[in-house]
Amino acid sequence: MEQESLFNNPQQSPLASRVRPRTLDEFVGQTHLLGAGKILRELIASDQISSMIFWGPPGVGKTTLAEIIAHQSQAQFLRFSAVDSSISKIKKIMKQAESDREMGERTLVFVDEIHRFNKAQQDAFLPYVERGSIILIGATTENPSFEINSALLSRCKVFVLKALTTADIEQLLQNALTNPAGFPQTKVTIGADELRAIAEFANGDARTALNTLEMAVLNGDKQGDQVTVTMGDLKQLISQKFVLYDKTGEEHYNIISALHKSMRNSDVNAAIYWLARMLDGGEDPLYIARRLVRFASEDIGLADTNALNVAVNVFQACQFLGMPECNVHLTEAVTYLALAPKSNAIYKAWLGAHADVKDSRDEPVPLQIRNAPTKLMKDLDYGKGYQYAHDTADKLTSMQTMPDSLVGHEYYHPTEEGRENLFKERLDYVKRWHQEHDPKK
Secondary structure, three states, X not given: OEEOOOOOOOOOOOHHHXXXXXXXXXXXXXXXXXXXXXXXXXXXXXXXXXXXEEEOOOOOOHHHHXXXXXXXXXXXXXXXXXXXXXXXXXXXXXXXXXXXXXXXXXXXXXXXXXXXXXXXXXXXXXXXXXXXXXXXXXXXXXXXXXXXXXXXXXXXXXXXXXXXXXXXXXXXXXXXXHOOOOOOOOEEEXXXXXXXXXXXXXXOOHHHHHHHHXXXXXXXXXXXXXXXEOHHHHOOOOOOOOXXXXXXXXXXXXXXXXXXXXXXXXXXXXXXXXXXXXXXXXXXXXXXXXXXXXHHHHHHXXXXXXHHHHHHHHHHHHHHHXXXXXXXXXXXXXXXXXXXXXXXXXXXXXHHHHHHHHHOOOOOOOHHHOOOXXXXXXXXXXXXXXXXXXXXXXXXXXXXXXOHHHOOOOOOOOOOOOOHHHHHHHHHHHHHHHHHHOOOO
């Protein structure tokens, strides 16, 4: 934990710190929260701030916004870090904040990356948040529903911050160039195309954009106190874009969901795009391949009996080759599965049978289809009345194979998509045969 002097930007600090906005009017982006008449702006303007959580990707202004709120409300600003914040230290400082409140002084506690605090650390804040001893502002890149204790979360308002647009970042870069604290002893010349290239490279992250601009100025063509930045100067700095992807976090599940649903919707281009996002983000190709194997049966099934073969073959190819070679195999599978005819009849058949298993008693196997390897079992009529289908012309018998209580329950309802129409025709034939040959009850 450290107590900060607000907006102290010495010249040796990074550009992002030197030009950090001090007021809402200087803040760029998040207009859905901070535009005229929007709820968060109104709360800040009326000094009605209560404990809250800022949830959003890196570099969108979570810390800056917390500092602006503290400055606006004239509150003492405390920052906590999960690394050096023991429970005893948190409680000690919280008690001091409670004493300050009794003296009329408010304390705003900013917890960056609050998802990194364990349950006990988060619980240490809870009584002081409940009593209003502190205003807690937590910042997280992870879904608060999963990463923040429910008791603490229920006492905080969650505000979702969005990744900055390219236009937002271009404005931030222009602001940095005109801010007296930005490059105070240097006249920087940089074109609109170069600024846009930096903004696009930043991928919605203001900190990345400002750090890139600072590096570009440091490495630009210097003539006295003037620096010129060209596209050539930028090439090495923006050659490799960082892909926002967390293999264990919410983005992992969001993007695999997007891939699955794009294939289900037969949108082959979207499916290939989401695949590329996962692979470029470092996802395990075998994880993707396993999901494709599942998709082949869940969403295609018997509509294309080759889909599962393709998925399994690609899974094996990924095992043999690994990345980056197997990226083309995964693309082949995703393309095939996206364009294949779709049927979830197999999946629904499983769900129906599974529901009967869960909701009914464990029915005994009918005697006629039990094996009878011993004399005792034969004496108990195991296997009595068994009819061997191969001995009949139609390879069908009237023998009952379903438990009595479930006779008539149907799980598989084939569609007419692709090859599944052949299975539908066969099933219809089997039903007609039984209607004609089964004993009337």
